[in-house]
Amino acid sequence: MKGQVNISKATVDRLPLYFRTLRLAQDEGIDIISSDELGRRLGITPEQIRKDLASFGQFGKKGVGYYVNELKRNVGKILGLDNHWNIAVVGIGHLGEALANYQNFVSLGFNLVALFDQDPKVIGKTVNHVVVEDIRNMQQVVKERNIQIGIIAVPAAFAQGVADKLVEAGVKGIWNFAPIKMEVPDSMHIINEDLSIGLSSLSYYITRK
Numbered sequence: 001m002k003g004q005v006n007i008s009k010a011t012v013d014r015l016p017l018y019f020r021t022l023r024l025a026q027d028e029g030i031d032i033i034s035s036d037e038l039g040r041r042l043g044i045t046p047e048q049i050r051k052d053l054a055s056f057g058q059f060g061k062k063g064v065g066y067y068v069n070e071l072k073r074n075v076g077k078i079l080g081l082d083n084h085w086n087i088a089v090v091g092i093g094h095l096g097e098a099l100a101n102y103q104n105f106v107s108l109g110f111n112l113v114a115l116f117d118q119d120p121k122v123i124g125k126t127v128n129h130v131v132v133e134d135i136r137n138m139q140q141v142v143k144e145r146n147i148q149i150g151i152i153a154v155p156a157a158f159a160q161g162v163a164d165k166l167v168e169a170g171v172k173g174i175w176n177f178a179p180i181k182m183e184v185p186d187s188m189h190i191i192n193e194d195l196s197i198g199l200s201s202l203s204y205y206i207t208r209k
């Protein structure tokens with residue numbers, strides 16, 4: 001694969017969509033898919049798809065298309081999904097419990113290996129075969145179980161403190177659901193998620209209909 005120096009964020013953000021579409025095509029028993037068909041399924045031009053994929057190497061055959069299994073494996077590799085990351089969820093309330101129960105993470109290669117909370121009523125509960133542990137043990141557990149990704153689902157007021165502890169314990173990335181701007185070292189990868197942004201955008205569009 002080519003060095004990934006000048007890959008735009010927009011291209012990287014489209015890779016999970018390619019991966020998901022290829023997974024669905026694989027489930028449908030499709031062996032070969034054209035960039036036209038991929039584009040139709042994704043609402044992206046075939047030129048854009050060919051350009052995106054060409055940034056990472058030579059995939060597909062002119063006049064034939066892409067071999068679905070092979071391209072899915074390659075896109076998965078580019079995304080690092082062949083690494084089988086160990087993940088932990090912090091804050092097992094409404095959102096944290098739903099995230100911990102989401103079965104699709106496992107099929108993408110993410111292993112849920114720990115859950116943490118501070119509430120004695122929540123600690124000891126089992127969610128998706130994993131027992132909720134005391135947040136006070138988090139740093140030790142993160143190291144022992146080689147947890148690389150921490151998912152933050154605690155109230156905003158506690159989120160920075162949790163992030164600091166996750167960083168200190170050595171996670172490589174944070175998926176933050178708390179509505180705050182986190183301060184993390186430059187070396188840390190953090191993705192902030194906010195479902196209300198999608199809903200507010202939807203409100204904008206239907207207001208103008």
Ligand SMILES: NC(=O)c1ccc[n+]([C@@H]2O[C@H](COP(=O)([O-])OP(=O)(O)OC[C@H]3O[C@@H](n4cnc5c(N)ncnc54)[C@H](O)[C@@H]3O)[C@@H](O)[C@H]2O)c1
Pocket residue numbers: 090091092093094095096116117118119122135152153154155156158162176177178179193194195196
């Ligand atoms: N990004 C999104 O789209 C989205 C959607 C829903 C909720 N949220 C956010 O997710 C967070 C959780 O929301 P919720 O509705 O699940 O709340 P919740 O009150 O149901 O759950 C929060 C959980 O965090 C635990 N907790 C609190 N402080 C803690 C700490 N210091 N260490 C460990 N655990 C701690 C609580 O005991 C509780 O179990 C909030 O920040 C909320 O704003 C984000």
